[in-house]
Amino acid sequence: MNKPTIIFDMDGTLLDLAYDDFIWNELLPQRHASHHHCSLEQSQTELTSFYHDYKHTLNWYSSQFWSNKVGIDVLAMQIEFQHKVAKRGGCIELLEFLKAEGYPCWLATNADCKGLEFKLKAMQMSHYFDVIVSSESIGYEKERIEFWQHLQNLHPFDVKNCYFIDDTEKVLDSAKHFGIENLVTIAQPSSGKTARRETRYPMLVQLTDLITMLQQVEEHNIYA
Numbered sequence: 363m364n365k366p367t368i369i370f371d372m373d374g375t376l377l378d379l380a381y382d383d384f385i386w387n388e389l390l391p392q393r394h395a396s397h398h399h400c401s402l403e404q405s406q407t408e409l410t411s412f413y414h415d416y417k418h419t420l421n422w423y424s425s426q427f428w429s430n431k432v433g434i435d436v437l438a439m440q441i442e443f444q445h446k447v448a449k450r451g452g453c454i455e456l457l458e459f460l461k462a463e464g465y466p467c468w469l470a471t472n473a474d475c476k477g478l479e480f481k482l483k484a485m486q487m488s489h490y491f492d493v494i495v496s497s498e499s500i501g502y503e504k505e506r507i508e509f510w511q512h513l514q515n516l517h518p519f520d521v522k523n524c525y526f527i528d529d530t531e532k533v534l535d536s537a538k539h540f541g542i543e544n545l546v547t548i549a550q551p552s553s554g555k556t557a558r559r560e561t562r563y564p565m566l567v568q569l570t571d572l573i574t575m576l577q578q579v580e581e582h583n584i585y586a
């Protein structure tokens with residue numbers, strides 16, 4: 363059997379979601395408050411209501427959308443704080459293992475193209491991936507089955523011989539609906555928040571737990 367294709371999400375899976383939490387829940391409310399001359403509390407209330415309206419849509423992931431919506435250059439704001447972007451523990455160890463063992467390794471993110479570009483550049487991770495896609499270029503967010511249909515058309519892969527790792531269960535649900543066999547989630551997407559205990563999918567406590575998972579499957583295939 364060929365090595366399975368390993369498809370990773372980016373934010374909250376390979377990268378620490380603490381950065382995104384900081385940008386959207388701390389920095390943007392502050393900048394929004396000073397830009398619109400309102401209190402931080404008012405700003406937070408307004409943004410929370412916007413976030414609620416657009417969560418899990420393609421707009422939610424678009425810097426351009428948010429820049430237009432709140433009147434602040436959100437992409438520039440993210441790049442200004444790019445020194446806070448960080449890999450999750452074991453990220454490079456895992457990617458090095460997959461590369462050395464010849465696993466096809468893909469990145470499928472809801473981050474928009476410009477967000478994806480600056481983060482990959484800051485983290486110097488592009489060379490680990492055979493395929494890199496943003497849902498913005500696909501035209502559908504990963505929460506929609508159409509994302510997977512379009513990805514399959516662009517880059518054919520075997521859903522029965524594939525692992526998809528993502529910290530968002532709604533995204534894993536659509537991948538499951540599409541037929542991806544092995545779905546894995548993340549215990550602690552953000553270092554700033556406590557780990558989840560209950561998930562509906564097998565969970566990686568450490569990213570490198572995936573190595574053990576894949577090695578067990580290989581051993582099973584050899585001796586079966």
Ligand SMILES: [Mg+2]
Binds near residue numbers: 373375
């Ligand atoms: Mg994620």
